[in-house]
Amino acid sequence: MVEHDIPRATAKRLPIYYRYLKLLLDSGTVRVSSNELSDAVKFDAATIRRDFSYFGALGKRGYGYDVEALMTFFGEILNQDTLASVALVGVGNLGQALLNFNFHQSSNARIAAAFDVNPDIVNTIQSGIPVYSLDDLEKQITDQRIDVAIVTVPADVAQDVAKRLATAGVRGILNFTPLRLDVPKSIRVQNVDLTNELQTLLYFINNFGEK
Numbered sequence: 001m002v003e004h005d006i007p008r009a010t011a012k013r014l015p016i017y018y019r020y021l022k023l024l025l026d027s028g029t030v031r032v033s034s035n036e037l038s039d040a041v042k043f044d045a046a047t048i049r050r051d052f053s054y055f056g057a058l059g060k061r062g063y064g065y066d067v068e069a070l071m072t073f074f075g076e077i078l079n080q081d082t083l084a085s086v087a088l089v090g091v092g093n094l095g096q097a098l099l100n101f102n103f104h105q106s107s108n109a110r111i112a113a114a115f116d117v118n119p120d121i122v123n124t125i126q127s128g129i130p131v132y133s134l135d136d137l138e139k140q141i142t143d144q145r146i147d148v149a150i151v152t153v154p155a156d157v158a159q160d161v162a163k164r165l166a167t168a169g170v171r172g173i174l175n176f177t178p179l180r181l182d183v184p185k186s187i188r189v190q191n192v193d194l195t196n197e198l199q200t201l202l203y204f205i206n207n208f209g210e211k
């Protein structure tokens, strides 16, 4: 693998370019200009052109960049990265906050794909992460070798989502919904309940708070 001596800020933008290019490729787009990329990923076009030039990827005037060639190229570079890919299902208030936080800097995991049913956000990039239609769940989980999913959907659809995740092959679910999920024994579920945490804290403060 060729070592690329690139600035850290450029390296951090690479997964974002990669994921957006993958969305374009999946939708059959052949080429893209730095201005179009700029609109989607919210980095200015000059930054994008400079970033790409570090990799020797030069767009042609009036043509732009070849999406598939860029994807292949960036994919190879990113393969050196052994981060666990995580999915997030339900890009609402909580889901957006988790996408924005991501986990990359503090752990060996990062959210690689998000899913929702809301047509207003499907096929957009949120905090650098592509949001796919729920219809694409199984395909993306398989293609992106996703092992773990975070579930932030309304409780009434959580069981159905968990079942689909299980069938798609995830091995762990971080469940933020109040529903207790029924999944095969081979799948580990970790429930997160901030209300519980707060109640516990209040209990300790009220009962053992006096020094």
Ligand SMILES: NC(=O)c1ccc[n+]([C@@H]2O[C@H](COP(=O)([O-])OP(=O)(O)OC[C@H]3O[C@@H](n4cnc5c(N)ncnc54)[C@H](O)[C@@H]3O)[C@@H](O)[C@H]2O)c1
Residues within 6 Å of the ligand: 089, 090, 091, 092, 093, 094, 095, 115, 116, 117, 118, 134, 151, 152, 153, 154, 155, 157, 161, 175, 176, 177, 178, 192, 193, 194, 195
């Ligand atoms: N564990 C906690 O401490 C905690 C805290 C806050 C919220 N929650 C829970 O997290 C969940 C999300 O809360 P929120 O405030 O973000 O809700 P929200 O309504 O803002 O977001 C829900 C999102 O899920 C999407 N969605 C609906 N059905 C879907 C489906 N079948 N597949 C994929 N996406 C679907 C919606 O389009 C929406 O974007 C709820 O279950 C809520 O009870 C838990």
